[in-house]
Amino acid sequence: MTSRLHLASRAGRLTSGVRPHNQNLPPLAMKITGQCHCGAISFTALVDPNRVLVCHCSDCQQFSGGPFRAVLPTPAEQVSVFGAAKHYVKVADSGNRRAQAFCADCGTQLYATEADGQPKTLNLRVGCINERAQLLPHIQIWGESAMPWLQQLHAVPFHSKGIASALVSTAQNLAGSGAA
Numbered sequence: 001m002t003s004r005l006h007l008a009s010r011a012g013r014l015t016s017g018v019r020p021h022n023q024n025l026p027p028l029a030m031k032i033t034g035q036c037h038c039g040a041i042s043f044t045a046l047v048d049p050n051r052v053l054v055c056h057c058s059d060c061q062q063f064s065g066g067p068f069r070a071v072l073p074t075p076a077e078q079v080s081v082f083g084a085a086k087h088y089v090k091v092a093d094s095g096n097r098r099a100q101a102f103c104a105d106c107g108t109q110l111y112a113t114e115a116d117g118q119p120k121t122l123n124l125r126v127g128c129i130n131e132r133a134q135l136l137p138h139i140q141i142w143g144e145s146a147m148p149w150l151q152q153l154h155a156v157p158f159h160s161k162g163i164a165s166a167l168v169s170t171a172q173n174l175a176g177s178g179a180a
């Protein structure tokens with residue numbers, strides 16, 4: 001409860017000066033920007049920071065090359081994409097078809113959306129959003145395929161930069177990012 005209240009006040013401060021374009025925007029609409037690693041594709045969006053989720057499904061692990069993927073579902077009409085993303089269509093066992101959008105030059109994953117017809121929702125990949133440090137996930141899904149070692153990660157040595165850099169404590173790091 002307290003973390004949600006904290007996020008609400010923080011989001012409110014971040015969006016001061018952002019004027020909503022229509023009445024359907026969520027009350028906590030936050031303006032974000034993002035881009036792929038090479039910069040060929042970029043985007044801006046008005047997002048609801050309360051919708052960030054972490055997905056531990058095996059597809060997200062494989063697509064991302066990481067232990068999980070964080071996404072921010074956002075109505076398509078609130079996202080502007082500049083540049084042409086390539087789409088890879090993933091077909092689920094259920095027959096559901098999802099377009100996975102990425103940069104054909106640098107491989108950065110940008111979003112997933114409906115593969116057929118007009119896109120309704122873009123699941124923005126949090127890793128390419130510039131404001132990602134402020135986008136606290138509120139829910140986790142596909143826990144049954146989550147990496148079992150995630151719970152122990154806080155006890156693993158934590159360097160500030162590369163392996164030769166100073167060690168920082170997890171608690172110290174969390175305090176620092178919270179104040180930023």
Ligand SMILES: [Zn+2]
Nearest residue numbers: 036038103106
């Ligand atoms: Zn790129």
Ligand SMILES: [Zn+2]
Nearest residue numbers: 055056057060
């Ligand atoms: Zn997933």
